[in-house]
Amino acid sequence: MLAAPGSLPSSDSGWAFEVKYDGIRAAAYVTDSLLLLSRNGNNITAAWPELTGLARADPPYVVDGEIVAFVEDRPSFEALQPRMHQRDPRTIAALAARTPAVFVVFDLLHIGTRSLIDLPYLRRRELLESIGLAGAHWQVSPRLSGRGADLLAQSRDLGLEGLIAKRLDGRYLPGQRSPLWTKIKNITTLDVIVVGWHSGTRGRIGSLLVAVPTAAGDLVCVGSVGTGFTRRALADLYARLAVLQRDTPPIVNATTDADVFWVAPELVGEVAFSEWTRDGVLRHPSWRGLRDMSPTQVAPRQR
Numbered sequence: 001m002l003a004a005p006g007s008l009p010s011s012d013s014g015w016a017f018e019v020k021y022d023g024i025r026a027a028a029y030v031t032d033s034l035l036l037l038s039r040n041g042n043n044i045t046a047a048w049p050e051l052t053g054l055a056r057a058d059p060p061y062v063v064d065g066e067i068v069a070f071v072e073d074r075p076s077f078e079a080l081q082p083r084m085h086q087r088d089p090r091t092i093a094a095l096a097a098r099t100p101a102v103f104v105v106f107d108l109l110h111i112g113t114r115s116l117i118d119l120p121y122l123r124r125r126e127l128l129e130s131i132g133l134a135g136a137h138w139q140v141s142p143r144l145s146g147r148g149a150d151l152l153a154q155s156r157d158l159g160l161e162g163l164i165a166k167r168l169d170g171r172y173l174p175g176q177r178s179p180l181w182t183k184i185k186n187i188t189t190l191d192v193i194v195v196g197w198h199s200g201t202r203g204r205i206g207s208l209l210v211a212v213p214t215a216a217g218d219l220v221c222v223g224s225v226g227t228g229f230t231r232r233a234l235a236d237l238y239a240r241l242a243v244l245q246r247d248t249p250p251i252v253n254a255t256t257d258a259d260v261f262w263v264a265p266e267l268v269g270e271v272a273f274s275e276w277t278r279d280g281v282l283r284h285p286s287w288r289g290l291r292d293m294s295p296t297q298v299a300p301r302q303r
Contacts, residue, residue, distance in 0.1 A: 001064070001107075001173045003164055003181035008148045014169065016121065017144045017151050020162040020183055021104050022075040023068035024084065024292065028103065031060040036067075038292040047083050050096050050137045051103050059112035061131065064172075065105035065141070074159055077270075081233060081289045105133055106141040106164075109172060117172040121180075124172065156186045177299070187272050190282070191291060191298045194267040195219060195250050197241060198226075199259045205234050205241070208287065209260065210271065211251050212301045219251045222280060222301070225271055228287035237290075240267060268293040 009015050026044065029035040034055040036045040045052075048067060069079035079099045086092055108128035109117055116124050125143065133140050144151050144163075152163050162185035170180035192210035200206025207226035211219040229237075244263040254262075268291045273282040280301075 001175070001181060002177040003183040004177050004179040006179060006182040006184065008152060008163075008184055009165055009182070012148050014167060015148070016125070016166045016168055017146075017148055018106060018141050018164045018166065019144070019155065019160055020164050020185065021066040021068050021141070022077045022161045023066040023104070024080055026065060026067050026103070027109070028054060028063050028065065028105070029060075030054050030057040030063070032056045040292050040294050040297070042292060044292070046089070047086060047092060048096075048101055048103075049089075049092060050100050053135060054103070054133075054138055061108060061112075062110035063105045063128070063133075064107040064109055065103050068102050068104050069099050070102060071099070075161070077289050078230070081230075081236075084290060084292060085236075100137060103138040104141045105138060107172060117174065120169045120171065121166050122168040152184060152186070160186065161189075162186045188274070189270055189272050189288065190222075191293065192222065192269055192271055193219060193265045193295045193298055194237075194241065194263065194269060195221060195265050196260050196262045197237075198224065198257070199261065205229075205238055208237070208269075209251075210269070210282075210285075211265065213295075213298060215300045219265055220280070220301075221251045221253050221255075223273075223282040223285055225282075225285045225287050227285075228272075233287070233289070237267075265295050268295055268298055 025039040027037045032055060034045060034052050036048060038044045068075045071079050083092065083095050108124050128140060155163055162183060165182045165184060167180045192212055194208050195211045196209035198206045207224045209221055209224055211221045214220055241263050244266055246262050246264055249262045250265045270288040270291055271285040272288055273285040275283045277283050
């Protein structure tokens with residue numbers, strides 16, 4: 001289930017508030033062992049060995065949550081990036097020792113032989129809190145107490161991404177984006193598809209060309225992103241994009257710049273930006289990292 005972007009409810013009555021964590025969404029199937037599936041349905045268990053202690057469970061259960069790396073007590077998506085596509089066990093172990101992950105669980109979907117998705121959020125939450133999830137690398141996302149407006153202001157002061165407001169009587173809707181879960185962000189972010197890059201120094205990446213789909217399914221370039229990269233991130237992107245290079249642009253509003261290298265639209269990332277221009281271009285975009293998503297999951301821009 002995905003949260004719909006929006007603003008605070010007009011009344012706090014009937015809503016619960018949780019922190020919006022800046023991490024990697026995952027479903028955990030906890031039986032005699034642990035299986036972690038990403039939002040894209042990929043098995044990512046091997047990348048997060050510190051979470052295997054969740055198993056074993058009797059009865060088994062399925063939970064929804066966010067894999068988070070805390071740096072100075074704040075979620076850091078950048079700290080997760082080196083591990084997202086890493087599969088070498090020794091490298092993973094070293095990265096886990098340096099910046100261990102925490103699985104922040106916010107919903108219980110199944111327990112034993114019983115599906116819970118048709119229960120209201122409040123009842124699912126009560127059941128989640130009853131199974132005693134607490135450990136060095138996993139915790140239940142706290143339900144925040146107080147007025148929504150005050151909580152949002154506090155999250156902004158703490159440098160957090162924002163809040164999720166959840167209807168107390170809302171069902172869990174797998175695969176759907178619903179205002180029953182509303183995300184209220186302190187910063188504006190967007191999932192984008194990488195469609196090309198401009199060369200920089202020594203022929204490496206200077207900036208990325210990014211696009212979003214239209215309602216009709218065409219890809220439209222929404223700007224060039226040249227900030228927010230670490231040296232390691234640029235090296236990783238260069239290696240990934242080099243094998244995706246193509247001669248023709250995958251977008252309908254292609255430029256004629258000679259230094260553009262077009263790529264197959266297979267990589268999805270997230271950018272932060274200040275606003276949309278009148279021409280439909282991102283103003284002051286900054287790269288935040290790759291997402292483990294299929295390009296087909298990137299939402300069309302709502303005009």
